[in-house]
Amino acid sequence: MYSIAKDKLNSLYSAIAAEFDLFMPIKAAGQTNYGFWSEGAEGDIDTLKTIKSGKDAFFPQVEQLYSVDREIIPADVASGDDAEKAADTPIRTKLNVTPGKLVDHDFVIFGMRPCDVRAIEVMDNVFLTDPVDSYYQSRREHGIVVALACHEPEESCFCSVFGIDPADPSKAKADVATWVIGDKLYWKALTQKGEDLTSKVASLFEEDDADSQIEEEKAYIENIVKQLPNTDLSLEGWGAGKTDEKFKSEVWDKVYKGCLGCGTCTFVCPTCQCYDIKDYTTKNGIQRYRCWDSCMYSDFTLMAGGQNRQTQLQRFRQRFMHKLVYYPTNNDGMFMCVGCGRCVEKCPQSLNIVKVIKAFEENK
Amino acid sequence: MCDCSNSNNNDILVPHVGIITDITAETPDVKTFRVNAPGGGKLFEHMPGQCAMVCVPGIGEGMFSITSSPTNKEYMEFSIKRCGLLTEYLHGLSVGDEITVRGPYGNNFPVDTELKGKNLLFIAGGIGLAPLRSVINYCIDNRQDYGSIDILYGSRSADDLVKLKEIKEKWMNTEGVNVYLTIDREQEGWDGHVGFVPAYLKEIDFSTDKIGLICGPPIMIKFVLQGMKELGFTDDQVYTTLELRMKCGVGKCGRCNIGSKYVCKDGPVFRFDQIEEMPDEY
Numbered sequence: 001m002y003s004i005a006k007d008k009l010n011s012l013y014s015a016i017a018a019e020f021d022l023f024m025p026i027k028a029a030g031q032t033n034y035g036f037w038s039e040g041a042e043g044d045i046d047t048l049k050t051i052k053s054g055k056d057a058f059f060p061q062v063e064q065l066y067s068v069d070r071e072i073i074p075a076d077v078a079s080g081d082d083a084e085k086a087a088d089t090p091i092r093t094k095l096n097v098t099p100g101k102l103v104d105h106d107f108v109i110f111g112m113r114p115c116d117v118r119a120i121e122v123m124d125n126v127f128l129t130d131p132v133d134s135y136y137q138s139r140r141e142h143g144i145v146v147a148l149a150c151h152e153p154e155e156s157c158f159c160s161v162f163g164i165d166p167a168d169p170s171k172a173k174a175d176v177a178t179w180v181i182g183d184k185l186y187w188k189a190l191t192q193k194g195e196d197l198t199s200k201v202a203s204l205f206e207e208d209d210a211d212s213q214i215e216e217e218k219a220y221i222e223n224i225v226k227q228l229p230n231t232d233l234s235l236e237g238w239g240a241g242k243t244d245e246k247f248k249s250e251v252w253d254k255v256y257k258g259c260l261g262c263g264t265c266t267f268v269c270p271t272c273q274c275y276d277i278k279d280y281t282t283k284n285g286i287q288r289y290r291c292w293d294s295c296m297y298s299d300f301t302l303m304a305g306g307q308n309r310q311t312q313l314q315r316f317r318q319r320f321m322h323k324l325v326y327y328p329t330n331n332d333g334m335f336m337c338v339g340c341g342r343c344v345e346k347c348p349q350s351l352n353i354v355k356v357i358k359a360f361e362e363n364k
Numbered sequence: 365m366c367d368c369s370n371s372n373n374n375d376i377l378v379p380h381v382g383i384i385t386d387i388t389a390e391t392p393d394v395k396t397f398r399v400n401a402p403g404g405g406k407l408f409e410h411m412p413g414q415c416a417m418v419c420v421p422g423i424g425e426g427m428f429s430i431t432s433s434p435t436n437k438e439y440m441e442f443s444i445k446r447c448g449l450l451t452e453y454l455h456g457l458s459v460g461d462e463i464t465v466r467g468p469y470g471n472n473f474p475v476d477t478e479l480k481g482k483n484l485l486f487i488a489g490g491i492g493l494a495p496l497r498s499v500i501n502y503c504i505d506n507r508q509d510y511g512s513i514d515i516l517y518g519s520r521s522a523d524d525l526v527k528l529k530e531i532k533e534k535w536m537n538t539e540g541v542n543v544y545l546t547i548d549r550e551q552e553g554w555d556g557h558v559g560f561v562p563a564y565l566k567e568i569d570f571s572t573d574k575i576g577l578i579c580g581p582p583i584m585i586k587f588v589l590q591g592m593k594e595l596g597f598t599d600d601q602v603y604t605t606l607e608l609r610m611k612c613g614v615g616k617c618g619r620c621n622i623g624s625k626y627v628c629k630d631g632p633v634f635r636f637d638q639i640e641e642m643p644d645e646y
Contacts, residue, residue, distance in 0.1 A: 066378050068421040068464070092460040095421060099378045131614050134375040243623045247643040274618030277377070277611045279422050286421040290377070293617070301609045301619050304448050308608060308646055318645075322621070329624040 001214075002187040002198070002205035009185065013043050015201045016108050020144070023057050024110035025050045037110075045111040045180060048154055049342060053270030054116045057109045058139045059123060062291045065135070065277065069096040069285040102138035108197065111148045115159040115338040117172040119270030120145070122338065125331045126273050135290075144193050147174035150221060151181075156341030158230035158354065164338060167221035181217045186210050230341075230354050234361060238324040240333045246325055246360075247317070255359045256316035258349040263294030265352070266319070268342040274300075295319050320356050376614055379419060379464035380407045385439060387459055390526045391519075394491055395455055396431065396443045399465060406440055407465055412475055412499040413605065413633045416467030417613050418442060420457070424450035427610045427628065430468065431494040433501035440465075443494040443526055469613040470632050473499045473577060473603060475506075482575045483511035487588050489561050489580025490519050493526050495605050495632075496579050504538050511540075514570065518546040518561035518584075522554045544568060562587035570595060576602035589636060599636035606631050606639070606646060622646045 004012055016022045022037040027044040034054045037043055071094040120140075127136035147169035150157070159166055170177035175194035179186045187205060189198045198205075225231055238246070266272040276293035279286050293300060295318050301309050309315050327336035343352045386398035401407050410416070410430050419425035432441035446455045457463070473479065484503060488496045503510045515535060519525045525545065536543050546557040546564045557564060561584055576597055578588050585604055592602060608620035608627045615629035622642045625631065 065375070070421060092458070093462055095381045095462040095464060097379060097381055097464065099375060126616055131376045133377075133616065135377075243643060244641075247623070247645075273616070275611070276617070277425070279424075281422045288421070293611075295618060303607075303609045314645065318621075321623075322618070326621065326624040 001208050001210050002202070003184045003208035003210060004187065004205055006180065006183045006185055008204065009043060009045070012185075012201060012204055013037050013110075014039065015204055016110070016197075019200055020197075021105070021107035022110060023054070023107060034109075043110075045148060045185075048113070048150055048152065049156075049340065049345070051342075051346075052268055053119060053340065053342065054109060054112050055119060055123065055270050055273075057107075057143055058120060058136055059127070059273060059275075059292075062289055063135060064100040065288045065290055066097055066099045067285055067287050069098070070094075071096070100135070102134060103142050104138065106142045106144060108144045108146060110146045111178075112145055112174065113150055113340070114147060114164050114166050114169050114172045115157075115340040116270050117145060117147050117169070117174050118159075118162070118164050118338045119340075121173055122271045122327075122334065122336055123273050125327075125334065144176070144197050145174040146176040146178060146194075146197075147172045149177070149179040149217065151179075151217070153221065153224050153228060154341065155229060156344040157225075157228055157339060158233055158341060159339035160225050160231050161233045161235065162335055162337065162339050166225065167218040179214055179217055181210075181213050184208075184210075186214065230339075230344075233354060233357055235324075235335065235357070237360065237364075238328070238357070239335070240325075240329045242325045243321070243329065247321060249360065249363070251359050251363045252313055252317045255351070255356050256313045259296070259312050259316050259351055260349060261296045261298060261312055261315065262348065263296040264346050264348065265343040266294040266296055267292060268346050270338060270340055270342070271323070271336045295322070316351075320353060323353065324357075377466070377612065379417065379466035381462050382407050382440075382465040383462050384457055384459055387457075390443060390528075391524045393446045394443055394524075394526050395446075396441055396527070397454070397457075398439045398441050399463070400439050402462065406438070408468060410434055410440075410468035411472035412502045413470070413472040413495060414468040415470050415613075415628075415632060416440075416442075416465050417469070417610075418444075418454070419464040419466075420450060420453050421464060423453045425464075425611075426450050427469070427607075427613060429495035429498065429605070429632070431497045433498050433505060435502055435505035443491065443497070445491045467613065469628055471630065473633050475499060475502055479503075479575055480509055481511065483573055484513050485570055485574040485576045486513070486515045486517075487561060487565065487576065487578045487580070488515075488517045489584040489588075490524060491526065492578075492580030492584070493517055494579075496577060497527060497530075499577060500535065504535065504541065507538065507540070512574075513538075513541045514544070514574065515541065516544045516546070516561060516565060516568070518548070518564065520548050522547050522551050522556075560584075560587075562591045565591045566594065572596040572601070574601075578602060578604045599640055602636045603633055604636065604639070605633050608646060 025032045025044045026035040027042040032044045032047040033050050073092045127133040149169050150166035165171050175191045177188045189195045274293050275290050323336040382399040383402045385400045388396040415427050415429050428442045431443045486496050606627045610620045610628045611617040613628045615626040620627040
């Protein structure tokens with residue numbers, strides 16, 4: 001175990017950034033969000049919840065998939081300079097596809113909370129299963145995750161419902177576990193990637209046998225978790241194979257009302273991974289990019305014939321059925337929610353997954 | 365030419381460039397496009413029922429069934445009905461124009477397993493012939509592997525029957541293949557059957573020793589299935605294909621699911637007993 005004084009964190013960020021791109025919570029204009037740290041930026045590991053989750057690290061909000069050069073060959077060239085033939089030969093379009101670059105250098109995600117780390121596992125089941133998404137895969141291969149314990153979990157948190165331990169990031173599938181206790185940050189490498197990162201910044205650390213402080217901190221956090229309003233949520237009745245019974249429930253008609261279809265929940269959610277593929281036409285060709293999309297939007301599934309999921313009730317039901325039934329059905333019972341509570345805080349209508357689960361509970 | 369091979373990135377979402385080598389106007393609003401690799405040959409192999417993402421860069425990309433049979437070793441074909449932005453643009457392209465294609469996607473009709481050795485009954489309506497044509501030609505080209513083949517195909521009018529030349533010259537001249545054509549309304553110059561597909565189905569009174577493969581507009585599928593049940597067919601004897609909006613084609617973009625099944629990956633081919641188990645959301 002190592003430690004570093006909190007007031008020296010800037011030198012740690014600086015040392016990491018000298019070797020790697022450093023992606024971490026940064027405070028700017030009164031908000032804390034993930035971004036790339038550079039000298040002068042205000043790294044903020046005290047704010048518990050970034051507005052958006054850290055999923056951009058592996059699944060960016062917008063990324064280029066490939067570009068297409070389009071060459072228009074005029075009729076006279078296409079027909080081999082035969083003037084007579086040229087008159088009937090249409091202009092031809094030739095295309096040249098250049099795939100987007102894959103990430104090929106290591107980068108560090110610093111200060112990720114255990115819920116957001118679990119969310120990476122959730123996305124892995126989507127992007128790394130056959131056929132593998134190589135854009136995501138290259139980021140996963142090169143990303144080094146430094147997880148951070150949640151010193152004081154907040155009212156909207158309910159990660160423990162999904163078996164996540166906010167007090168012990170060493171249980172998360174991260175490369176390094178850290179705790180902020182008092183005026184120190186404690187650092188423990190968990191994997192080879194974590195060891196390699198540690199060795200590059202070791203000169204800033206002190207050896208620190210902090211087992212008793214860590215145990216004390218864990219007990220402090222666990223005590224807070226016990227008192228949170230949503231940590232007694234029951235997932236009984238949800239999970240793999242519950243499609244029929246839950247889909248047909250009348251409860252949906254009660255809980256969806258008020259949903260504006262704004263999609264905020266899907267954008268702040270660390271596990272929402274639905275995407276759109278779009279073109280951006282430039283003078284010389286077309287950039288094809290992928291961007292986050294939302295199942296809450298009315299045109300998400302819209303086809304020429306008007307189908308399907310035409311009502312907000314259907315779209316609302318889809319989001320929660322996906323997280324609590326469909327995804328678990330396809331992924332050995334794993335839920336597609338990590339209890340980060342961002343949707344609880346950000347929905348303008350105060351609709352969220354906790355309310356949905358509770359409404360079903362009450363309707364039993 | 366595509367330079368994908370020079371890159372370290374052969375991602376599933378990066379397409380092949382294909383060149384249109386032939387265009388046949390089938391009906392007033394359906395054209396069949398023949399597509400080859402720019403250097404000749406096929407872009408990739410597929411199985412009957414599988415689909416591909418066809419794209420005009422800058423305009424749009426959509427999932428279409430590959431209507432040619434895998435037994436065609438020279439080229440791939442797509443029969444496309446003009447009904448939206450992308451299809452309108454595709455209809456304006458000429459031989460020699462390049463498009464992009466990626467795939468093949470999805471499952472296929474079980475031609476090598478459940479269908480093998482069986483009597484087959486194909487029922488298609490309008491452009492619904494496109495996905496079935498791949499299976500029909502596969503079965504005709506491997507004639508010894510299948511029993512009797514009945515094909516019931518209906519359209520709005522005689523002018524809307526797709527691939528009529530092939531139907532008359534190839535299908536109708538193959539031993540053990542019976543073709544029944546019908547159009548919705550009387551028309552001058554048409555001396556064949558007139559009436560909707562579901563009614564004709566009951567009129568012919570097919571025996572139930574067959575496996576049914578249906579494709580067409582949802583309303584036709586509904587009444588055909590009802591008619592087949594009246595004739596004594598069961599849900600596990602009948603296959604169809606589903607279609608929903610798709611972007612990725614590989615079960616990741618989150619659009620085309622019905623319950624926990626993704627039409628692009630787990631489908632598009634489903635048996636009716638499988639569809640029965642899905643939530644009613646398609």
